[in-house]
Amino acid sequence: MFEPFQFEFFRNGTLAAVLTGALCGLIGVYIVLRGMSYIGHGLSHAIFGGAVVSFVLAWNFYLGAGLWGFGAAVLINQTTRRTRINADAAIGVITTASFAIGVALISRYRKFTRSFDAALFGNILGVEKADLVVIGAVTILVGLMIFFLYRSLLFTTFSSDVAQVYGVKTGWIDTLFALMLAAVLIASMKILGVTLIAAALVIPPITARLLTDSFNRMILLSTAIGAGAGFVGMYASYYLDLASGATIVLTQAACFAIVLLITSLRKRLGRLIHTHV
């Protein structure tokens, strides 16, 4: 039962999966409630472009991709605020263009020795100590920011216009949120890959939403589901010999399906009892 834990790569991978799962679950609540589910998908693609650019310019991956991702998030935010373009369209234009830059650079510099497969599909078994330090630092940073900005973030997410009237600096809150989101995506990129991050951002919060009508409980449940699925997915991937990132997302999807089934049955049963009493 504890066999896989004797391997350091598995221990590192599991810790990384639990932390990134929890992070994505936590920040995903705000993304889903803001109606921006598509941003995780888009921004992770934008960050891929940044990762390629940072490699070409011989920058540190986290610094280059981080700045690129944050820049893309701020640009989406400003485009939506200052023009008549909706968020989904802005995300589509900015992130796809950014991804295209990455693809174009890869095709131009064919001498790349570094594989970008890991960035696209995740390589949880290749997690190194330095990656764990980054994930740990992002977890602490995002955790603290959400803790101290909890009230302002909740009000801005619920009703940005009204929050502004009550003294919340919504422009700052949106910028800080973009910074947190970019940090979470970069920390999760090596674990889950560009193609799977969006699922990890959306599935835990919508599962939690089915279980509760309270924002506080939704935050706790979504974080717990993300972390739990990270652990179970890693463990299952070892015995089933499947790709870890995909197994984690499939675990989350299974969790969502079970919760959806149970809550739907409970609702129908409740209606049935109500009509017969």
Added chain:
Amino acid sequence: MEPIVELGRVSFGYGSKPVLENIDLHLHHGQFAALVGPSGAGKTTLLRLILGTLQPNHGTVSIAGRSLNGGPAPQVAYVPQLETVDWNFPVTVEQVVLMGRVRNRSLLPWPSRDERRRVLEVLEQLDIAQLAKNHIRDLSGGQQQRVFLARALIAEPDLLVLDEPTTGVDMRVAETILHLLGDLNRRGITILLTTHDLNAAAAHVPWIICLNRQIIAQGSPEYVFTTETLNQTYQGDMLVLRHEGMLFVQQKPHGHTYHDVIPHPVPGEVPSSAEWGMKRSDLPAPKGVL
């Protein structure tokens, strides 16, 4: 004493389209005012200028003597239109009300004992304390309006701004809400609201501002609600009836007027109570209707 709301020659437009032109408006501490006008008259835009979420193209906006300069208004609370609220958002009544305390800049996510006590007090004041743990979707229209009123009151505002607080609720609930606002006004809170319900405004609000891109008139309902003023404001045929000290505003129906069905063709006079009380079956059939 300086006005709590002071707008000097304010103009605003979205792009090249003017929405408000040369607005001069003063509201004094303790006033209870309603902004009326047709859809697109600029009522919500005017509220947003007062709230500081929009900046005028020309002119100045001051709240309690402080120029807004695009920043949020000090000690102002706002109750938005209910239809703008996301009713599926996972928040309880208590959580919504606590949002009103955001100015306190508490660094802890959870409310202090004092804040919980204050929330309960405000909810009790509005008679919805038993709903504190309910989800906002599970309330009636009147209860929902009270929740957002509670969020505004917990901020202890000097000025309370409400956007169409009586829209989407039935007549009885609308009357209760306006009574409640009257009580709050008597406790010293200045109130400015927008409404399409002219009869409710005439009955409950002592100061009316007629707006249609410009301020057409302002004053007491008796002064403002005249056929001429309302026709100018709404660009339509409005009828004002006065009966036993009450004002009734009605739009003239097309094709036939009430004179066709009520036998008292004297302009400005209303039928007797008995005639108002006639059953539909007692009335002669309207002309042109089988």
